[in-house]
Amino acid sequence: MAYQDFSMDHHWLPFTPNRSFKKDPRVFVAADGMMFTTHDGKQVLDGISSLWCVAAGHNRKPINEAIKKQLDTLDYATAFQASNDQAFKASEMIAAMAPGDLNRVLFCSSGSEAADTSIKVALAYHRARGEGHRTVFIGRERGYHGVGFGGMSIGGIPANRKVYSTALLPRVDHMRFIHDPVNHAYIHGQEPVWQEDILLELENRILPLHDPSNIAAVMVEPVAGSAGWYLPPKGYLKRLREICDKHGILLIFDEVITGFGRLGCNFASDYYGVVPDMLNFAKCVTNGVIPLGGVICTDRIYDSMMQANSGAPEHAIEFFHGYTYSGHPVACAAAIATLTLFKEDNLFERAGNMGRVLGDVLHSNFKGLPNVVGIRTLGLAGAVELSPIAGSPGKRAFDIFMDCFHQGVLVRPAAENIVICPPFIVEKQHIERIVNVVGEAIRKNA
Ligand SMILES: Cc1ncc(COP(=O)(O)O)c(C=O)c1O
Numbered sequence: 001m002a003y004q005d006f007s008m009d010h011h012w013l014p015f016t017p018n019r020s021f022k023k024d025p026r027v028f029v030a031a032d033g034m035m036f037t038t039h040d041g042k043q044v045l046d047g048i049s050s051l052w053c054v055a056a057g058h059n060r061k062p063i064n065e066a067i068k069k070q071l072d073t074l075d076y077a078t079a080f081q082a083s084n085d086q087a088f089k090a091s092e093m094i095a096a097m098a099p100g101d102l103n104r105v106l107f108c109s110s111g112s113e114a115a116d117t118s119i120k121v122a123l124a125y126h127r128a129r130g131e132g133h134r135t136v137f138i139g140r141e142r143g144y145h146g147v148g149f150g151g152m153s154i155g156g157i158p159a160n161r162k163v164y165s166t167a168l169l170p171r172v173d174h175m176r177f178i179h180d181p182v183n184h185a186y187i188h189g190q191e192p193v194w195q196e197d198i199l200l201e202l203e204n205r206i207l208p209l210h211d212p213s214n215i216a217a218v219m220v221e222p223v224a225g226s227a228g229w230y231l232p233p234k235g236y237l238k239r240l241r242e243i244c245d246k247h248g249i250l251l252i253f254d255e256v257i258t259g260f261g262r263l264g265c266n267f268a269s270d271y272y273g274v275v276p277d278m279l280n281f282a283k284c285v286t287n288g289v290i291p292l293g294g295v296i297c298t299d300r301i302y303d304s305m306m307q308a309n310s311g312a313p314e315h316a317i318e319f320f321h322g323y324t325y326s327g328h329p330v331a332c333a334a335a336i337a338t339l340t341l342f343k344e345d346n347l348f349e350r351a352g353n354m355g356r357v358l359g360d361v362l363h364s365n366f367k368g369l370p371n372v373v374g375i376r377t378l379g380l381a382g383a384v385e386l387s388p389i390a391g392s393p394g395k396r397a398f399d400i401f402m403d404c405f406h407q408g409v410l411v412r413p414a415a416e417n418i419v420i421c422p423p424f425i426v427e428k429q430h431i432e433r434i435v436n437v438v439g440e441a442i443r444k445n446a
Helices: 018-023 061-073 085-097 111-128 149-154 200-210 236-247 268-272 299-307 329-344 347-366 395-406 428-444
Strands: 028-032 035-038 043-046 102-108 136-140 172-175 186-188 215-220 250-254 278-281 293-298 372-377 382-386 412-414 417-420
Touching (some): 043 428, 061 329, 102 299, 111 215, 111 250, 111 278, 111 299, 136 149, 136 200, 200 215, 215 236, 236 250, 293 299, 329 347, 347 372, 347 382, 347 428, 382 395, 382 428, 395 412, 417 428
Parallel strands (some): 186 372
Antiparallel strands (some): 028 035, 035 043, 102 293, 278 293, 412 417
16 A cells, blocks of 8 residues: 555444455545546546446536535525525425426435435324324335335345344335346346236235235335346336235335436436335435435325324424434535536436446446356446355455456445446446456456
């Protein structure tokens, strides 16, 4: 390691092997466009939009300027019993982008908070309508909804859950995962057509077990992002919507990764033509520069909560929930600038177009390489699945990630997958560089 003017003793890194990190640190000190500069002066290409966040690329002046202006105008204001103009403006923009009657935005600061907020809305909404017995939640194996206790319980990633045992929410069940490694290991854009109807399990086993009348909500990521970009079978989300409607169950889409352009349109909900009752977002909404998340609820949910309080005194609060930083003016100013920039630069359309380039290149270059057992691409994202090293789960992907980093390309190891999801400003030459470096690392780690 070269020059370093800071101590690494005190920062406990999240979701990171801290011991090995300190032996071979990866520390960024600057970023611009597609590139990072590291503490030891190397250039690294951001092949993952810095964890799916930096859609418009780094160091975008309109966003930076909007933040600076907002800091000089209204730096912060309490979110309870008062609000700020930026929160109203940002929520109006977000509601206008959201499909159907998803029109009411509850702000928070992260995807984890969005998950827990939507869980609480579901419980409060049912209770407001006299169905307070609806307390069961259904998630899916390998789903990721952040690290709060609610999202973690509905989430289905074993390593994230295993230590917390009885502290997880008690009334949660999980549908089976949406991957068929035999028939649909390689998916290029198109929705995989399964012979089997995997939602029969929900209808025939899970719903009767709990009784549908007790179920508050089903929460899924339309595309399973954190697990490694796994795509739903054709018709899956539409059928899930129908099942939920039949039984009065709320459908929550966690679009923290798919929201704001990754699939070439506003939301995965638009891509699949299915409107949920709540849509959780975070990540791209501020281009990653300031934490902001939220839950977009339907008018029906909002109206029910208001009506339930119609007999209550004027000063009665309808929903006992919120964060000190809900609708923070600087975060909302960043969101307004980011969403404006997305539109002005046509970045969602660009994500769709460059996604086709990425998909073509990944499939034509990686199929047949040693240990590659699957490739899944959709929108501007793709995962290359590798066979695990016996007795060392995740090691092959981790080693490939490290080799790529040393060669100046940041990719993401997710279990046995290498995930690539660059900023929407990515050029063909960047994709070629990513593919060359990843391909070399896959061969090296054969
Ligand atoms: C689908 C999904 N939900 C929730 C989260 C949690 O977001 P955060 O890390 O901002 O809490 C993530 C993070 O990757 C995510 O991918």
